[in-house]
Structures are given as C-alpha cells and as structure tokens.
Amino acid sequence: MTRLTYKKIDWTHYLSRPKEFFQIFILVKDFKGSELRKAIGCGYDHWLFTNDGGRTVDYWYSGAESDQVFEHVRQLFNKKKKLKTLFRQAHIILEEFVGYIDNFKDYKLKLSNIKDFQALYKQAISRFVEYFSYAVELPYIFGSALEKYNLNRNSDFAWLLRECEKFRAVSLYPKYQGQVLNRLLDALAKFLGTSRDVLSLITPEEVLGYCKDQLSKQALIKLSAERQSGFLLFANHGKLKFLDNFGFLKSLRRQTNGKIFMLKGMVAQRGWVKGFVKVIFTKKEFNKMKSGDILVTIQSNPSLMPVIKKAAAIVADEGGIMSHAAIISRELKKPCIIGTKIATKVLRDGDLVEVDAERGVVRILKRK
Numbered sequence: 001m002t003r004l005t006y007k008k009i010d011w012t013h014y015l016s017r018p019k020e021f022f023q024i025f026i027l028v029k030d031f032k033g034s035e036l037r038k039a040i041g042c043g044y045d046h047w048l049f050t051n052d053g054g055r056t057v058d059y060w061y062s063g064a065e066s067d068q069v070f071e072h073v074r075q076l077f078n079k080k081k082k083l084k085t086l087f088r089q090a091h092i093i094l095e096e097f098v099g100y101i102d103n104f105k106d107y108k109l110k111l112s113n114i115k116d117f118q119a120l121y122k123q124a125i126s127r128f129v130e131y132f133s134y135a136v137e138l139p140y141i142f143g144s145a146l147e148k149y150n151l152n153r154n155s156d157f158a159w160l161l162r163e164c165e166k167f168r169a170v171s172l173y174p175k176y177q178g179q180v181l182n183r184l185l186d187a188l189a190k191f192l193g194t195s196r197d198v199l200s201l202i203t204p205e206e207v208l209g210y211c212k213d214q215l216s217k218q219a220l221i222k223l224s225a226e227r228q229s230g231f232l233l234f235a236n237h238g239k240l241k242f243l244d245n246f247g248f249l250k251s252l253r254r255q256t257n258g259k260i261f262m263l264k265g266m267v268a269q270r271g272w273v274k275g276f277v278k279v280i281f282t283k284k285e286f287n288k289m290k291s292g293d294i295l296v297t298i299q300s301n302p303s304l305m306p307v308i309k310k311a312a313a314i315v316a317d318e319g320g321i322m323s324h325a326a327i328i329s330r331e332l333k334k335p336c337i338i339g340t341k342i343a344t345k346v347l348r349d350g351d352l353v354e355v356d357a358e359r360g361v362v363r364i365l366k367r368k
Contacts, residue, residue, distance in 0.1 A: 006234045006243065009046055011060040013341065015318050016298055018281055019057050022181065024049050024233065025204045025240075026129055034238065035133040036141075039086065042072040047235040050249050053228070055281060056298070056344065073145040077157065083142075087163050090134040097131035097172060105179040109187050117188055118211040124180050125204060131172065139167035143322045152321065161322075168322040174283075174303035192217050201227040203240065263340045263347075263362040268319065268326035270357050271335030273312045274365070277351040279344055280307055294355060296347050300325040308332070313355040315343045315362055337362060 017023055037043035048060040076083060109120075143164035146152040152161055182196075188207070189196050194217070199207070201224040209215040232243040275294040280286070286307050289295065295311035297304065299318040308314065308328060312335075316325045319338030329336030335357035343362065347353065350368030 006046075006048060006236075007248070009048070010063040011048055012063040012066065014059040014061045016056040016058050016344065018298075019051060019055060020200050021203045024057065024059075026125065026132065035129055036137060039133060039138060040073065040076060040141075042069050044069065045237045049231075049233040049235070051227075051230050052249065053230040054345075069141070070145050070148060073141055074149055076142075077145075077151070077160075083160060086134070086138060087160075090138055090167065093130055094135040094167070094170070094172075097127060097135065097176075100127050101172065101176055101179050104183075109183050114191065114211050117184065117191065118208065121184055121188075121204070121207065121211075124184060128176060128181075131176075135167055135170075135172075139164040139322075143168060144320055147321055165322050165327065169324060169327050171301035171303070171324060174301055192220070194221060198224040200224075205240070260342075260346050261364045263315075263337075263343055265315070265337040265340035265343075265360050265362070266319070267357050267360045268314075268321070268323070268336040268338045269329035269334060271313065271333075272354075272356055272358060273335050274352070274354050275312045276349075277347045277353055278307075278349055279347060280304065281344070288349065294353055296343050298344055299323060300328065308334070313337075313357065315340060315347070315353075315355060317341055317343050317345075 034043065044061055044065050046062045046065060050058045050060065142160060143152075146157055146161055146164070151157050185196055185199050189199055198221055202220055206215060206220060206223065210217070210220055227242075230246065230249070232245060232249050234241050234243055273294070275292055276290075277296050278285075278289045278293045279296045280289065281298070283303065289307040289310050291310045292312045293310065294313050294315060295304075295307055296315045297317070299316050300308060300314060301324050305328075309332070314325050314329050314334060314336040316323070316336075316338045317340055319325045323338060325336055325338050335355050337355060337357050337360055340362065347362075347364070348368060351364055352366040352368075354363040354365055356363065
C-alpha cells in the first residue's frame with residue numbers, strides 16, 4: 001500500500017459540490033475507495049478537498065490513480081459475465097434503495113436520546129454507500145471508460161451503454177437528501193440546539209464521535225466555525241486530515257476572475273441562444289429562475305426539472321455524453337454545453353451571455 005504526501009500527487013480537478021461534508025466522507029470511505037475496490041477490484045486512495053470560503057468544495061483526485069482505475073475497467077470489458085452480474089446487482093440495489101427512502105419518509109422521527117440517532121444515521125450511511133457504489137458510480141465509470149476508449153459506438157458494448165444510460169438518467173440523491181438525510185440532520189441540530197449550517201461542516205465521523213461522547217457539542221461548533229473561511233482536507237487511504245497550508249490551496253485554485261469572458265465545454269445538444277444567467281445550486285434558488293433564462297449549474301439531475309423546463313439553455317460545470325444534462329437536453333431540444341469546469345465560478349446571476357452550442361462556447365456579453 002503506497003502512502004503519498006499531498007504535495008507529491010499529480011492532482012486533477014474532479015468536480016465541485018455544495019459545501020457539505022457528508023458526500024466528502026462517503027466518497028473517500030466507500031464508493032470511490034473500499035466499496036469500489038470490492039466491486040471491481042480497484043479504487044482511489046488519495047483525495048484532496050479544497051474550499052476558499054465560497055459556497056462550493058472542489059474535489060481533486062490523483063491523475064495516476066485515475067489512469068490505473070480506467071485501465072483496470074478496460075480489462076473488465078472482456079468479462080461480459082461479470083459485468084452482467086454487476087449490473088443485475090445494481091438493479092436490485094436501486095429498487096431496495098427506493099423502498100428504503102419511501103419507508104423512511106413515513107417514519108416519525110423523534111429522537112429521545114442520541115443513541116437513537118446513531119443507529120438511524122449509520123443505517124442511512126450504509127444504504128447510501130451501497131446505492132451510490134453500484135447504481136451511480138459503476139454506470140458512471142463504465143460509461144466514461146466506453147467514451148474514453150472510443151467504444152461507445154461499438155455494437156459489442158451497446159447493451160452496456162444502454163445500461164449505463166438507464167442508471168445515469170436516474171438520480172435518487174436529491175430524494176434521499178430531502179426525505180432521509182435532511183430529516184436526520186435537522187433532528188440532530190434540534191437535539192443539539194444548533195443550526196444545520198454548523199452541521200454541514202462536520203464530518204459524519206465527528207457526528208458519530210459526539211454520539212459516543214468522544215466530542216462535546218462545543219467542540220463540534222468550534223470545528224465548524226474554524227472551517228467557515230476555508231479548508232484543505234487530505235484523504236489518504238480513507239484517513240482524513242485537515243491541513244493549514246493555504247499557500248498550497250492558492251496554487252491549486254483556478255483563477256476565475258472578471259477577466260474571463262469566454263468558456264468552453266462539450267456540446268450535448270446543438271443550438272444557439274442569448275439570455276440572462278441564473279446560477280442554481282439548490283431548490284431554494286428555483287424561484288429566481290424566469291422563462292428564457294440560461295441555467296448554470298454544477299451538474300443537472302431530475303430534481304432540477306422545474307428550472308430546466310424554464311431554461312432557454314443549460315450550461316454545466318460537469319457532464320459527459322451520459323450525464324443527466326446531456327440526456328434531458330436532447331429530449332427537450334434545448335441547447336446544452338457541459339464540462340465547462342468553471343461556469344458556476346465565473347458566471348453570476350444577471351450576466352448576459354451567448355450560448356453557442358454549435359461550437360461549445362459560452363460568451364459573456366455583459367456583466368451585471
């Protein structure tokens with residue numbers, strides 16, 4: 001087992017997400033690590049998570065490890081029986097996860113003591129890990145590998161591409177977040193007498209540490225406060241360590257200031273349109289979206305459909321040919337550019353932009 005220091009890794013930007021430690025913890029511990037390794041025989045051991053005090057966290061992975069994972073997946077393309085088994089299992093897990101969410105929404109959540117929360121929280125984590133590993137991560141990594149090695153048009157893998165597209169068109173995380181995770185964390189916040197904002201910067205390990213009397217309420221609040229202005233979190237074989245090298249953070253951070261007037265990405269659906277930007281991270285921001293606006297988001301999912309229907313075009317930081325944005329934009333015939341990497345960091349509400357989805361370019365015509 002090779003352990004590297006964070007300074008010696010060839011970091012590659014993976015994605016950006018709202019500032020919430022739950023996903024970070026799960027990604028490191030399981031569906032990009034041990035759970036992925038259990039399913040296909042390989043995984044990612046090193047991660048970096050950075051935040052400069054803004055609304056999102058940038059996720060970074062080792063480029064060398066990614067190459068190893070994709071090469072391993074490429075070898076699995078020759079094992080059709082194993083792949084069929086994996087995807088059958090994924091279908092079963094998806095159905096069970098839907099049932100778990102539906103049952104939980106009817107559960108009357110009343111915490112009489114912290115041990116009640118601990119049991120429910122552990123179950124919520126294990127269910128999510130299983131679902132995300134098989135029904136999200138596997139279709140993503142196999143679909144991406146088909147695209148990477150130009151096998152997505154090979155008839156021998158048409159069945160695999162269809163399977164990946166089916167799973168990629170479904171996202172249960174928003175439903176899980178609303179009906180399970182948010183209810184649990186709201187109940188914990190009430191139990192602690194604090195806010196959800198405090199809990200968003202506390203790792204699940206720290207929450208469980210509180211449940212086991214290893215951390216006090218005051219310690220949790222202090223940890224959260226220290227992270228509000230930014231943080232650098234290094235994951236090494238599942239072990240998390242907060243670093244104070246903000247000089248290193250600045251060297252990683254992409255410069256996205258007002259000097260940028262054009263973004264490039266991949267065309268998911270052709271077209272051309274001009275409109276005003278609306279950057280959407282959460283459902284709470286849906287009401288600012290007007291018909292004809294340009295939807296700018298990290299990545300789309302089914303929960304964004306109300307604003308997608310209003311949008312004249314979709315621009316996303318992330319995405320591939322099987323992403324939700326790509327699939328839904330083709331269905332709705334809306335111009336769509338994906339994989340811009342920095343759209344949510346560069347564009348601001350009210351910016352007038354031209355979305356040229358013939359060339360995969362977003363031009364900023366006028367800053368608000």
